[in-house]
Amino acid sequence: MTELRTAAVTTRRRSVPLLAGGVIGAAVCTAAIAAAAADWWPNLTLVVGTLVVLGVAWGMTRRPMGRRTVLGIVGVAAVCQVPGLTAAPITSTDAYRYVWDGRVQLSGTSPYAHVPLDDALARLRDPVLFPGLSPQDSSGVTGPPRVPRDPAALAALSADDSRTRINRARVPTIYPPVAQAYFTAVAFFTPWSAGTFGLQLVAAALAVGVTALLATELRRRNRDPRWAVLWAWSPVVALEAGSAAHVDVLAAGLVVAAVVTAARRSPVITGLLLGVAASVKLLPLLLLPAFTSVRRRGATTPLVAVGTFAATYVPHVLAVGTLVLGFLPGYLGQEGFADGSSRSAILALVLPADARQVATAVLAIAVAMLAIRRHQQEPIAVTCCWLYGAALLLTTPTYPWYGLPLIALAVLAGRIEWLAVPLASYLAYASFGHEVRQGLIHLAAAAVVLTVTARRSGGCRRGRGRPAGLSLSPGRGG
Incomplete structure (x- = not known):
């Protein structure tokens, strides 16, 4: 009886850090949502909140772990998502486009073949998505979408329209087929009056x-699953998942699943998952070099991934032909990915636009070759983490939610220094139009990553014991 009482007391004591940490994590996520909704220093709140969660994770891992730790982490993760569900999306209006695309497909029409304002789809309008345009009103927009190449005409066409909450309502969708299937499935179960809530x-x-997957995988790799709170209780994840409903959270889950299966030597399944992830958001294609080897049969995963990605487009190509590209060409041109002129904020600090374009291409090839060379020399999660993070630092995209997969990869790889990159993206997002400031912010994030990486490498070269620097495991990241 005494032994049972002692065991019960020990269990309760081990649960205290998790419960206290969970309360802090939930409070941080609530504060982040409230700050963003009120526009009260939202980015500073995100940065401080992330550092607080990091401190909580570090503190918890210094204490013995209870038997139901993973369940507790997952439970608190669910609580952290609740504040975002209480209001409409905050950081962007992308979710309204998701709702529309799903609704259009349920009607038997392709979102690649029509723009949201097209009068041919007037019957699908409702007051939530179109507060200023009823089904009986004429928008003046008809016919198949045409995306101009002229930058000025493109900017005018993609400007928001006050009659609808859908962004870029005069251009077709940009989202790939698996994302479209996801939108359709959610739309099937969501009444129109619910808007983006579904x-x-x-x-x-x-x-x-994703929290459950990360915690379970960390435990399987004999690492402390409590480090999963860096994703589970992250104010960034709360803001971009439960609040903004960005599809990047689905891409992050698929990327993590692909890395997990790759570590278990399942190249075909890994390729399928990676291809599906790329058909949710194109960015996972950047990870292909990490799964490529110069050895025989080392290209199985990339080939399956590319084949899967292409196969998802076949039904849409058969239905609408070249319209399946949607607004992608216009988006790449408008956002600067096509010519490099308005991307690479770090390189923009020292190079003119033309030189920047060449430098970006050269660096991208060098990073890809390094990832191929590092294949099987380090855990696949580590390669994917720095490869994805390097791609974000190199291209510095405008939208910070692109960093969601990087947060998950940083947790899985045990490379938390890379959390600096998505945080920098939020600060840069708030500095839109100030190119030098954006470049310096991203440069600071790169400096954090390089400093910690150098310290870790120095510790590894010295040989014994755990690597120096910020790491989530006593040895190599998984």
Whole structure:
């Protein structure tokens, strides 16, 4: 009896750090949502909140772990998503486009073949998505979409319209086929009057599911699963999943699943998952070099991934032909990915636009070759983490939610220094139009990553014991 009482007391004591940390994590996420909704220093709140969660994770891992730790982490992760569900999306209006695309497909029409303002789809309008345009009103927009190449005409065409909450309502969708299937599935179960809530709820559930996957995989690799709170209780994840419902959370889950299966030597399944992830958001294609080897049969995963990605487009190509490209060419041109002129904020500090374009291409090839060379020399999660993070630092995209997969990869790889990159993206997002400031912010994030990486490498070269620097495991990241 005494032994049972002692065991019960020990269990309660081990649960205290998790419960206290969970309360802090939930409070941080609530504060982040409230600050963003009120526009009260939201980016500073995100940075401080992330550092607080990092401190909580570090503190918890210094204490013995209870038997139901993973369950507790997942439970608190669900609580962290609740504040975002209480209001409409905050950081962007992308979720309204998701709702529209799903609704259009349920009607038997392709979102690649029509723009949201097209009068041919007037019957699908409702007051939530179109507060200023009823089904009986004429928008003046008809016919198949045409995306101009002229930058000025493109900017005018893609400007927001006050009659609808859908962004870029005069151009077709940009989202790939698996993302479209996801939108359709959610739309099937969501009444029109619910607006974006269905997508927010599913995105929140996906974030919790990724938490369970990360914690379980960390435990399987004999690492402390409590480090999963850096994703689970992250104010960034709360803001972009349960609140903004960004599809990037689905891409993050698929990327993590691909890395997990790759570590278990399942190249075909890995390729399928990676291809599906790329058909949710194109960025996972950047990870292909990490799964490529110069050895025989070393290209199985990339070939399956590319084949899967291409196969998802076949039904849409058969239905609408070249319209399947949607607004992608216009987006790449408008956002600067096509010519490099308005990207690479770090390189923009020292190079003119033309030289920047060449430097970006050269660096991208060098990073890809390094990832191929590092294949099987380090855990696949580590390669994917720095490869994805390097791509974000190199291209410095405008939208910070692109960094969601990087957060998950940083947790899985045990490379938390890379969390500096998505945080820098939020600060740069708030500095839109100030190119020098954006470049300096991203440069600071790169400096954090390089400093910690150098310290870790120095510790490894000295040989014994754990690597120096910020790491989530006593040895190599998984």
